[in-house]
Amino acid sequence: MNYGEILGSLYKNPLKINDFTVTEYLREVFEFHFQTTPYWRRVSAELRPDLDSIFQGTLEEVFENIFNSGLIVEEEYLRHNWVDFVPDGYTGKIRFYQSSGTTRERAIGHWDRGYLFAVHRYLRTSLDEVYALNKTYDEKHRMRTIAHGPYGWFQEEISELVWSYGGLLYFIGMETDGLKKVYETQGLEAVLKILDPLVRYTNRIMERDSINTVRSAPPLMALFEPYSEDIETAIISGVGVNHEFFEALGAKFEGAKLIPLYGYYLIGDLMGIHRGKEFWYYPNYPFTIIFPMRKEADGYRIVKRHERGRVAMVIARPEVLVVKFEDETALRTPPHRPFKWDGFGDPERKVG
Numbered sequence: 001m002n003y004g005e006i007l008g009s010l011y012k013n014p015l016k017i018n019d020f021t022v023t024e025y026l027r028e029v030f031e032f033h034f035q036t037t038p039y040w041r042r043v044s045a046e047l048r049p050d051l052d053s054i055f056q057g058t059l060e061e062v063f064e065n066i067f068n069s070g071l072i073v074e075e076e077y078l079r080h081n082w083v084d085f086v087p088d089g090y091t092g093k094i095r096f097y098q099s100s101g102t103t104r105e106r107a108i109g110h111w112d113r114g115y116l117f118a119v120h121r122y123l124r125t126s127l128d129e130v131y132a133l134n135k136t137y138d139e140k141h142r143m144r145t146i147a148h149g150p151y152g153w154f155q156e157e158i159s160e161l162v163w164s165y166g167g168l169l170y171f172i173g174m175e176t177d178g179l180k181k182v183y184e185t186q187g188l189e190a191v192l193k194i195l196d197p198l199v200r201y202t203n204r205i206m207e208r209d210s211i212n213t214v215r216s217a218p219p220l221m222a223l224f225e226p227y228s229e230d231i232e233t234a235i236i237s238g239v240g241v242n243h244e245f246f247e248a249l250g251a252k253f254e255g256a257k258l259i260p261l262y263g264y265y266l267i268g269d270l271m272g273i274h275r276g277k278e279f280w281y282y283p284n285y286p287f288t289i290i291f292p293m294r295k296e297a298d299g300y301r302i303v304k305r306h307e308r309g310r311v312a313m314v315i316a317r318p319e320v321l322v323v324k325f326e327d328e329t330a331l332r333t334p335p336h337r338p339f340k341w342d343g344f345g346d347p348e349r350k351v352g
Helices: 003-010 019-036 038-047 059-067 075-080 113-131 153-164 179-186 188-194 196-208 218-230 243-252
Strands: 094-098 108-112 144-149 168-173 213-216 233-236 257-264 268-275 278-282 288-296 299-302 308-317 320-333 343-348
Touching (some): 019 038, 019 308, 019 320, 059 288, 059 308, 075 320, 108 113, 108 320, 113 153, 113 268, 144 153, 144 196, 153 268, 179 188, 188 218, 213 218, 218 233, 218 243, 257 278, 278 320, 288 320, 288 343
Parallel strands (some): 144 168, 144 213, 233 257
Antiparallel strands (some): 094 108, 257 268, 268 278, 288 299, 308 320, 320 343
């Protein structure tokens, strides 16, 4: 398996993936990792899972089969044994990244360089389809951006995105370890005190350059309020994304496009849509499959649409395969144009 083939054929248009293609792709990824990856070789030898039985029926049925076949990776094991998930002899360009650590102890995971370009293709196509950013920015009207966030995948991903619009980027790295707990227990003032260098650098840039696009977390949007008339696009993820916040933000940044994203260290950003009072997010099929699930007498089952369950994800790529539950609940949401597959909405996580 390699990204040259995937990007050249399967993933030419990330919004035209169908369930049959996803199921075929998943089967191939599982077979590959069961043969080449230390963790999955051990699991395969111990459990001897029957892939013919697992990959029967609809995508939803396959997803349930995967979770009911003993293939769930425990969070703590993954956190401390990430090297076990790298395929032996893998020849791609792998980089290890940390999770943000905002809500719990940091974890480590890896991406192939090719996956960065896959995420970029998904984000760029989705942003143009949903928010028409290609009609806002071009060579005559450049995207000029400030992005706040942790170093690593976040920096690389936002850089590729801004450059694809012919824009320029100020990336301001920030230490995010334990930040959500500080925000919830001590408030915004305590957060800004911790992030004093970020605040000073942001103010300095805003005073000297004509920034029209920002990528930040909800608490930090306050830094841009004095310049709200200049902001055309605000991309937001992290602590505090909810309907009330977006309503208040819309009143302060009139006319700006407000775009919610869901970021995760093993996946990157997933596209969000503000629908009614809810936020719906759509995974980048076929690399990431997410359904909220609940445990019933006969095993784990995907919840019905608009019901809440525990977030379950299958991350399936040439360089990594992970089957896991998140310590988070969400609604199951129906397809919404331009996405032809189910998503998840209003995720909620308790601070550890």
